[in-house]
Amino acid sequence: MKPALSVVFFTVASGAGLGLAVWVLAWQLAGRVDGSVRAFWVAVAVAALLLTAGLLSSTGHLANPRNAWRAFSRFRSSWLSREGVLAVAFYPLAAAHLVFSVGGDPRARATAVAAIALALAIVVCTAMIYACLRTVPRWRTWHTVVGYLLFALASGGLLWAAILVSDGRAAPSWTLLLAPVVGAALVKLAWDAKFSDRVHATLNEAIGVPVSAAPGRVQGRVRLLDPGHATRTFLTNEFGFELARERAASLRLAMYALTVGAPVLAAIAAPGAAGRWAAALALLAGVLVERWLFFARAEHVVRLYHGQTRV
Amino acid sequence: MSRLGLVIDVDACVGCHACATACKEWNGASLMAGGAPDYDAHGAEPTGVWFNRVRHYEAGEYPASRTLNVPMSCMHCETADCVTVCPTGASYKRAEDGIVLIDAEKCMGCNYCAWACPYGARELDTDSGTMRKCTLCVDRIHDTALPEPERQPACVLACPAHARHFGDFDDPSSRVSTLVREREGAPLLEKLGYRPTNRYLPPRAAAEVPPPATVPPRGTLQSRLASLVDRLIRL
Numbered sequence: 405m406k407p408a409l410s411v412v413f414f415t416v417a418s419g420a421g422l423g424l425a426v427w428v429l430a431w432q433l434a435g436r437v438d439g440s441v442r443a444f445w446v447a448v449a450v451a452a453l454l455l456t457a458g459l460l461s462s463t464g465h466l467a468n469p470r471n472a473w474r475a476f477s478r479f480r481s482s483w484l485s486r487e488g489v490l491a492v493a494f495y496p497l498a499a500a501h502l503v504f505s506v507g508g509d510p511r512a513r514a515t516a517v518a519a520i521a522l523a524l525a526i527v528v529c530t531a532m533i534y535a536c537l538r539t540v541p542r543w544r545t546w547h548t549v550v551g552y553l554l555f556a557l558a559s560g561g562l563l564w565a566a567i568l569v570s571d572g573r574a575a576p577s578w579t580l581l582l583a584p585v586v587g588a589a590l591v592k593l594a595w596d597a598k599f600s601d602r603v604h605a606t607l608n609e610a611i612g613v614p615v616s617a618a619p620g621r622v623q624g625r626v627r628l629l630d631p632g633h634a635t636r637t638f639l640t641n642e643f644g645f646e647l648a649r650e651r652a653a654s655l656r657l658a659m660y661a662l663t664v665g666a667p668v669l670a671a672i673a674a675p676g677a678a679g680r681w682a683a684a685l686a687l688l689a690g691v692l693v694e695r696w697l698f699f700a701r702a703e704h705v706v707r708l709y710h711g712q713t714r715v
Numbered sequence: 716m717s718r719l720g721l722v723i724d725v726d727a728c729v730g731c732h733a734c735a736t737a738c739k740e741w742n743g744a745s746l747m748a749g750g751a752p753d754y755d756a757h758g759a760e761p762t763g764v765w766f767n768r769v770r771h772y773e774a775g776e777y778p779a780s781r782t783l784n785v786p787m788s789c790m791h792c793e794t795a796d797c798v799t800v801c802p803t804g805a806s807y808k809r810a811e812d813g814i815v816l817i818d819a820e821k822c823m824g825c826n827y828c829a830w831a832c833p834y835g836a837r838e839l840d841t842d843s844g845t846m847r848k849c850t851l852c853v854d855r856i857h858d859t860a861l862p863e864p865e866r867q868p869a870c871v872l873a874c875p876a877h878a879r880h881f882g883d884f885d886d887p888s889s890r891v892s893t894l895v896r897e898r899e900g901a902p903l904l905e906k907l908g909y910r911p912t913n914r915y916l917p918p919r920a921a922a923e924v925p926p927p928a929t930v931p932p933r934g935t936l937q938s939r940l941a942s943l944v945d946r947l948i949r950l
Contacts, residue, residue, distance in 0.1 A: 405830075467824025468844030474803035474821050484827055485802035538796060538907050539833045605904060611785050612725075612901055612915055613774045622783065622918040624775025629782065632732070632770045635760045638838040642829060705904065706835040709770055709787065 405540065406645045407699035410464030415530055416559075416691050417461065418491070419552060421454030422523040423560020425498070427576070429516045429523075431564070432505070439505040443571035447564060448502065459491055483536055487529035494522050527556045534698075541604040541715065542702045547595040554588035555663075555691050561585075562667060562684035570677040578671040585687070589664045592694065596656075603714045610708035628711030643704040647697075655697055662690025717883040718813045719851055720791050720912030721871070722891045722900055726919050727878035730771055730784030737873030738767040738788070738849070747854040749819045752842050764838045766849040767870055774918075781921050786879070788870070789836040789849035790902065790911030791815050797828035797837060805846070813912060814853055819845040833907050856881070884912055 428447040431437045437444045463469050476492070478485040501515035531552035534543040561584060565575035575581070608615050608626050616623055636644075666686035670679055703715045742748035753763035767788040774781055791808075795815050798806045805821035806828050808814070817828075822845035829837040829846065837848045852868035855861065865872065871879040882891035891914070894900060900914035933939070 465825070466844075467826075467839055467841060468822060469824075471803055471805075471821060471823035474805070475823060475825070476802075478802050478804050481799045482802040482827075484800065484825070488802065533827075536800070537831055538909070539831060605906065607772075608774075609906065610904055611772060611783065612903055612917060613772075613783065618920075620920055622774050622781050622920055624780065626772050626774045626783070628770065629773050630771040632735075632768050633762075633765075635762055637762055637768075638764065638829070639835045642826060643835075704830070705833045705907070709785075709835055 405699045405702045405704060406642055407696045408465045410461045412692060412695045412699065414458045414462035414464075415552070416458070416555075416688065416695050417454045418458030418530065419527055419556035420559035420563065420688060420691070421451045421456075421458060422494075422527055423556035423558070424451040424454065424563045425523045425560070426520050426557065427560045427564040429501075429520050431576075433513065433516050433520075437573075439502070439508075441571070441573075443567050443573055444505075446571065447567050448498075450563060450567065451560075452498075455491070455494070483529055483532040487526060487533060490522060490526045490529055494519070494526060497522060524553065527553050534702075539705050540702045541602075541705075542595075542599050543698075545595070545598070547591050547598070551588060551591045551595070554584045554591060555694065557584035558588050558663070558667075559684070559688055559691055562680070562687050566677065566680035566684045569680045575680065582667060582671060585664060585667045589660060592659075605705055605708060605715050607708045607711070607713045610705070625713075627713070631710055639706060640710060643706050644710060645700055647700045652697065652701060655693055659690050659693040659697060662686050663694060664690075666690065716811060716885065718793075718885040718912055719856070719882070720813070720884055720891065720914070721788070721851075721868070722880040722882075722894050722914050722916060723786055724876075724878040724880070724894075724898075724916040725783055725785060726916060727876045728769075728784040728786060729876045729878070730769055730782070731875065732769050733873045733875055734786055734870035734879060735765060735767045735769055737869040739765065741852060741855070741869035742766055742850070745850070745852075745854055747816075748850050749817070749843070749845065749847060750840065751847060752840055754841070764840050764847050766836075766838075766847065768835070778926055781918060783918055785915075786870075787834055787836070787903075788913075789815055789851070790834055790909070790913040791849075791851060793910035793912065794908060796831040796909065800827050800831045802827065814851050815848070816850055816853065817846050817848055819843065822846050833904050833909065834911070851881075884914075 424447055463472050466472055475485055475488045479489045497519050501512060501519050504512035504515055528549055531549040535548040537543055561581045565581055568575045611626060613626050614623050615625060666683050670683035705715050708715055739751050743751045751764040751766060755761050767786060769784055769786040772783045774783055791813055795808050798808050803821045803823050805818045807816055824839060824844040826839060837846050840847045856866050858866060867881045871881045880891050880894060882889040884891055886892060895914045898916040900916045902911040903915060
């Protein structure tokens with residue numbers, strides 16, 4: 405699939421913003437921060453900025469954004485619509501929670517729990533936009549949903565730690581921060597192992613020609629002679645993205661170095677505020693690489709009709 | 716209630732692209748289809764929106780090989796994921812005849828429906844920013860102002876090899892139902908579970924074409940003269 409940068413940025417930024425919201429709200433529920441703490445408001449601002457920037461970016465790949473408002477209408481069937489509806493519902497809930505938090509209203513506990521649940525639900529919806537597609541076998545797996553959740557929590561966690569340390573407060577323990585980091589890396593490794601040599605559909609199946617044992621029928625391996633078009637088409641643009649093997653390998657290495665290497669190095673070096681921010685930004689850069697690869701390496705079955713022998 | 720669709724006879728298709736160009740001609744001006752624009756049509760990189768594309772394949776090894784021409788357009792699936800995933804409600808499937816259509820007035824051009832389609836049936840019109848697809852010529856097939864034989868999709872009428880057939884798959888006595896029964900018509904990529912309506916009649920095995928026989932080489936002038944002398948002596 406063509407890795408559209410607006411969509412790559414959308415999934416990473418909104419995931420990080422929602423992950424950060426989950427951490428702040430959990431810290432508040434645990435009684436570790438409240439509305440009188442500066443770090444709380446910095447985190448709220450960063451989370452709102454990331455989520456909003458992500459959602460705005462997601463409209464960047466629309467060819468007819470005038471109708472974007474209609475995307476809230478089909479939430480009963482479309483994960484894309486659900487994502488939009490829940491993301492927009494998050495703002496009034498978060499606003500109500502902030503008002504309760506400032507006023508010391510006891511309802512703040514309920515709104516915090518609800519906002520955590522909603523934030524996680526939005527990340528699941530974002531992942532399901534891709535995981536529900538039967539046309540992209542590499543996406544249609546639990547790895548997609550769990551990966552999106554863990555990367556959101558990992559990036560939110562490191563951001564929250566950096567914000568707390570900058571405010572002169574104790575960060576979450578490294579065990580807690582590294583759990584989603586390592587979990588996400590393990591999910592990526594499992595995903596790679598699962599799809600390294602799996603064949604979901606072949607060109608023969610795509611045009612209905614058996615490879616052998618079909619008396620009276622055309623049989624044998626099928627190959628493309630001519631795609632019927634002289635240059636690129638909408639389909640080759642959208643689904644024909646080719647990623648060289650070596651480039652994929654080096655990007656994967658960079659992804660693991662940034663998403664796992666940087667946070668682990670930070671845990672060992674036990675840095676101050678600047679180091680914490682560096683670790684958080686390195687992780688975010690790594691998640692951007694991960695998400696770019698998520699699109700670039702996904703193979704749509706329509707590629708079979710353009711001559712790829714297996715997907 | 717009916718289930719309208721196409722039967723494509725891969726055995727008969729000659730790969731002439733008449734269906735694809737007839738489709739462009741009809742739908743380019745069709746209000747229902749919303750148009751099918753071309754970009755840089757006579758330039759170095761011509762491209763454009765096609766609702767029907769014909770691709771050419773080869774199966775088997777020479778001399779037992781065959782060229783297969785496979786026209787593909789919307790399969791008007793019963794489990795149409797393109798409709799399910801559409802966030803705006805622009806994509807819909809008609810209950811009365813099963814035709815999958817796009818209401819361009821509602822489309823926001825997110826391409827998500829095209830991602831959900833395994834058959835490459837949907838293409839974006841970048842002029843309007845809205846998605847395009849085969850309408851099964853919904854503005855022909857129900858038009859009672861047309862003589863009855865012409866109430867068929869443009870691609871079916873245009874096909875010089877009669878490789879395309881249009882009809883109701885819910886009617887067991889229809890031409891399409893009969894063809895599917897007699898010729899073991901099958902949907903493409905059935906394993907994905909979209910339950911496409913269109914059926915493809917599998918190509919029959921062609922008689923094997925033997926490679927050309929090798930002609931014995933003609934001898935030199937000297938040897939040919941010698942053999943002529945030999946034959947003359949034997950007379």
